[in-house]
Amino acid sequence: MASPARVNPLIDLLEDDKPIFCLWVNYYGVGTDYQAATAIQANPNYDFILYDLEHQPYNLDQLRGFLQDLLDPATIEANGRRAIKPVIPRLPAAGRELNQWVIKQVLDTGVAGLMFPHIETAEEALHAVAAARYAQRPDAADFEPEGKRGYSPAVPARYWGLNQFEYELKSDIWGLDPDGNLLLIFIIESYRGVENVREIAKALTDAGVKAILWAGGGDLALSYGEPVYGGDAPRTDAGIDAILAAGKEFGLPVGMNGYLDAQSDFDKGARAFFTVGPASLGVAPLSEEARKALGR
Numbered sequence: 001m002a003s004p005a006r007v008n009p010l011i012d013l014l015e016d017d018k019p020i021f022c023l024w025v026n027y028y029g030v031g032t033d034y035q036a037a038t039a040i041q042a043n044p045n046y047d048f049i050l051y052d053l054e055h056q057p058y059n060l061d062q063l064r065g066f067l068q069d070l071l072d073p074a075t076i077e078a079n080g081r082r083a084i085k086p087v088i089p090r091l092p093a094a095g096r097e098l099n100q101w102v103i104k105q106v107l108d109t110g111v112a113g114l115m116f117p118h119i120e121t122a123e124e125a126l127h128a129v130a131a132a133r134y135a136q137r138p139d140a141a142d143f144e145p146e147g148k149r150g151y152s153p154a155v156p157a158r159y160w161g162l163n164q165f166e167y168e169l170k171s172d173i174w175g176l177d178p179d180g181n182l183l184l185i186f187i188i189e190s191y192r193g194v195e196n197v198r199e200i201a202k203a204l205t206d207a208g209v210k211a212i213l214w215a216g217g218g219d220l221a222l223s224y225g226e227p228v229y230g231g232d233a234p235r236t237d238a239g240i241d242a243i244l245a246a247g248k249e250f251g252l253p254v255g256m257n258g259y260l261d262a263q264s265d266f267d268k269g270a271r272a273f274f275t276v277g278p279a280s281l282g283v284a285p286l287s288e289e290a291r292k293a294l295g296r
Contacts, residue, residue, distance in 0.1 A: 007160055008112050008181040009082050010048055011174050014210075014253055014271060019294045020047045021285055022088075022274045025066070027052035029278040032062055036281065037069035041085055045284035050274060051089040053106070054117050058092050064109050067159060081161040086112030088183060094118035095186075100131040104150050107132060107171075110159025113183030115214070120192040122203035129209055132182060133173050142176045145207055175210030184209070185255060185272075189216025190223040194239040201250040212272050214255035215243040244268040259286055266294050 006012055013020050023046045026032045032051075040049060049070075051063060067087055075083050089106050093099035095118050106114060116128050126145050133147035157167030172180040186204075188197050197213065204211055217240060218228050226233035240256075244265070247254035253271035256262075262273060275285040284291075 006179075006181060007082065007162070007170055008086055008174075008183060010086055010112065010183055011181065011210075013047065014174075014183075014212075017271070017295070019266060019270070019296055020272050021296075022046055022048045022050050022272065023280055023285075024050045024052060024274055024276040026056050026062075028276050030276065030281065032066045034069045037066055038072075039281040041070050041072055041075065043282060045286075046085065046275070048086040048088060048112070050115060051087050051111075053092050054090045058102075060105060060109060063087075063089065063106070063111075067110055086183075088113040088115055088185060090115040090117060090187075095120060095124035095128065098124070098127055100148055103128065103131040107149065107182075108152055108156055110156040112181070113185065115185040115187065117187045117216070118189055118193070118219070119186040119200065120188075120190055121196050122199045125186050125200050125211075126203055126207060128184065128186070129173055129176075129204070129207065129211075132184060133176065134168060134171070142172075142208065145209075173209055173211075176208050184211040185214050186211055187214040187216040188239075188243050189214075189219035191220070191235075191239065192223075194220070194242050197243050197246045198249070201246040201252055204252065205250040210252065212253050212255045213243055213247045214272070215240045215257070217257050241268070244270065259290075262286060262290060263293055 010020055023040055070084050089111055091102055091114060093102050095116055114132060119125050130145040130148045132149060134149050134151060135147040136143045153164045153167045157164045160167055170179050170181050173182050174180045217236060220239050221228045221233050221236040224235040226236050244254050248269035254269050255272035256265050256270045259273055
């Protein structure tokens with residue numbers, strides 16, 4: 001059931017065990033101009049937007065502009081603020097770099113969550129969680145992982161349509177708080193990450209964190225010395241299966257690159273699927289029949 005208090009509609013879908021579909025922007029031909037934002041916001045086939053900062057210049061002014069361009073007054077009037085598609089940026093820093101300042105600055109634009117590339121250990125994942133949440137009261141039941149995010153909520157609160165106090169309460173991590181609205185995505189994309197993926201999933205679950213484990217097939221294949229997106233890659237395939245298995249064991253949704261095996265991946269625990277490329281702006285990533293088979 002959708003919570004009337006929930007700001008982020010993606011979490012309602014995931015808690016109902018529904019798949020979510022996203023389009024990647026600022027990456028491979030899909031831009032961040034007003035026309036792209038308008039087309040994506042109007043396309044009902046995508047639930048959220050991944051915004052790339054890893055392989056594009058770190059430009060927060062451009063990200064802020066894109067967020068504002070999504071705000072369609074007619075959509076908000078007819079369907080409420082939740083109808084504006086959530087944006088989740090992929091950060092430039094790898095998990096091992098432990099960069100808190102980047103996490104803080106990107107969250108302060110008003111985004112709905114963060115994608116962390118190259119997560120290889122449980123410690124890296126928990127560091128990311130701590131950096132993404134405000135400090136809790138020392139006697140709070142959810143004090144750990146201890147929040148490290150600096151407090152400056154005025155801008156993100158305005159984008160979420162809340163006052164600063166409401167934003168502080170609702171911008172905790174999904175799972176750590178009943179009102180938590182930030183959705184974190186951890187990309188497992190190396191053989192080290194695969195070796196530790198079960199430990200990563202267990203550490204997140206033990207901490208009460210709900211998040212997406214994303215199977216990053218491209219870099220994963222590279223780390224195994226196998227062809228990237230083409231050719232025989234048995235270790236990569238086994239690594240992706242290990243990520244799916246860890247997600248299923250610990251009740252964490254898994255994200256996948258593309259839709260070629262959507263039904264099979266869904267049965268294994270995949271709940272987030274992405275599309276990339278300019279041809280996708282105005283179309284559906286899956287047929288209506290395929291979406292219905294996945295419960296959407």
